[in-house]
Amino acid sequence: MAIHLKRVHHIAIICTNYEKSKHFYVNILGLRPIREIYREERRSYKLDLAVGDEYQIELFSFPSPPSRPSFPEAAGLRHLAFEVDSIDDTVSEIQAAGIEVEDVRIDPTTNKKFTFFTDPDQLPIEIYEGA
Structure with a gap:
């Protein structure tokens, strides 16, 4: 079953x-x-x-609430990921809000662009460029 x-x-x-x-x-x-x-x-x-x-x-x-262990990464939920149409546009909007964003990388399996930033509690958030 x-x-x-x-x-x-x-x-x-x-x-x-x-x-x-x-x-x-x-x-x-x-x-x-x-x-x-x-x-x-x-x-x-x-x-x-x-x-x-x-x-x-x-x-x-x-x-x-206790702090979330993020660095080094702890066992459990790793990050939250959102699909976006354009990484470049989204990164620009996030940075305009004063949020630091990691360099954009290319997923070696899908050849799609992605990057990370954190929420106010340092929860890692990924944005991933869709089709």
């Missing part, structure tokens, strides 16, 4: 500064807010963000 997974439903991200991360994901990356709630009992915000028409990111805030 095989499990039948239909698609990715959402990706959850815990941030240390809710307003800063909300600004980053909404105003810089351009994700569309779906709903925002404050859960008093957990002292936590939850913001659902649309990625295109099919995917969602849940942005959470919690009091004093």
